Amino acid sequence: MPAPYQLQGIPTTTIADEFGLPLYVYDADKIIDQINRFRAAFSGSPGREINLRIKYATKALTNLSILKLMRMQGVEVDVVSVNEARLALLAGYTPEQIMYTPSGNAWPEIQEAIQMGLRLNVDSLPLLEQVGNTYGHTVPVCLRINPSVADGGNLKIQTGHADSKFGIPHALRADIARMVVHYGIVVEGLHVHTGSDFKSARTFLQGAEVLFDLAGDYPDLKFIDFGSGFKVAYREGDHVTDMAELGTAITDAFSAFCDRYGRALELWFEPGKFLVSEAGHLLVGVNVVKQHPTRTFVQVDSGLNHLIRPMMYDAYHEIVNLSNPMGTPTTYDVVGYICETDTFATNRDLPEVRPGDVLSIENAGAYGFSMASTYNLRPRPAEVLVYEGTPHLIRQRDTFEDLTRGMVDVAMLNEELIIKN
Structure with missing residues (x-):
């Protein structure tokens, strides 16, 4: 009988008898399948291979063994707190492999993250100014941009619309650039995450075009990060994100952008729900x-x-x-x-x-x-x-x-x- 009645050949009721109820049970094979499916979707075309980095959104399922499984599969991590970062370090990750994306976090915590050597994803102009005023050019940053794009499922999980608390509105482009120049801040990446449960490539491409246009202001970029938001099926017949269609659309657009930018950048994603x-x-x-x-x-x-x-x-x-x-x-x-x-x-x-x-x-x-x-x-x-x-x-x-x-x-x-x- 298929899952959920059996997991890797083991009757699920047997697992319940052994460990008691209630109980969370995770199938490692399914996680690995999702990782491989993701890589296949964003591999690029022959002669136009993509330098892809997958950053697992730790908040989706925060467990030491899950993080170790991700690391074994070559998946890096995205964290939103210092404690998530500490757990990732326990799982064997290096600070360079950890993207730290605060959302209104206290300045002492952000300083601790910087001292730990994490990559910093800046979510607001006030934070950008604090980083610049304190560290100048010595701490490279990624900029989280709000593209004013609304799509996906429940409004509570949409994060890229104009009224969302997340990210720096792209309308403040000139203010961002002035602050970067004033403090000599090194911008190594641009980030967008427009929410969850997208069904088509359209929304991703809208957010991508915002970042591609903004990239012209920053000549030293190393990566573009498109966050996540891929819809999975919760019931039979659910409409899900067509990963093959999305992969082709995004990698084609990204390759064309890299040609215009003058060199190849890394393409980052931060899937959480999709993987687990x-x-x-x-x-x-x-x-x-x-x-x-x-x-x-x-x-x-x-x-x-x-x-x-x-x-x-x-x-x-x-x-x-x-x-x-x-x-x-x-x-x-x-x-x-x-x-x-x-x-x-x-x-x-x-x-x-x-x-x-x-x-x-x-x-x-x-x-x-x-x-x-x-x-x-x-x-x-x-x-x-x-x-x-x-x-x-x-x-x-x-x-x-x-x-x-x-x-x-x-x-x-x-x-x-x-x-x-």
């Missing part, structure tokens, strides 16, 4: 099947504390009944155990669900565990990576001690309790 989303499965157990007059609820041992995307973005995630795949189709609301409106799916047809069944919530590799919380003082799940036919524990399940670590028992309050009692 479909590799991830959140396995949950059914606690209660609860019949109401108007609907039937399936209550599971997980919730928005483990996968917030359905509640935050109205995201659709396929749900599979691993325990009873041939059961009679029945309509359910699948809900969590958090004391909030906590819904994974509404009016979802599933094979008959019984207490004790194991369900798999699909496309849970990206922004699942990395956005998880301990709300209601619930532990975060364990994480397992299936690699070369063997499931490996890559993060332990939270314990009560983990949940209370950092809490301080104030002696005065204990004395007060003694007095009152």
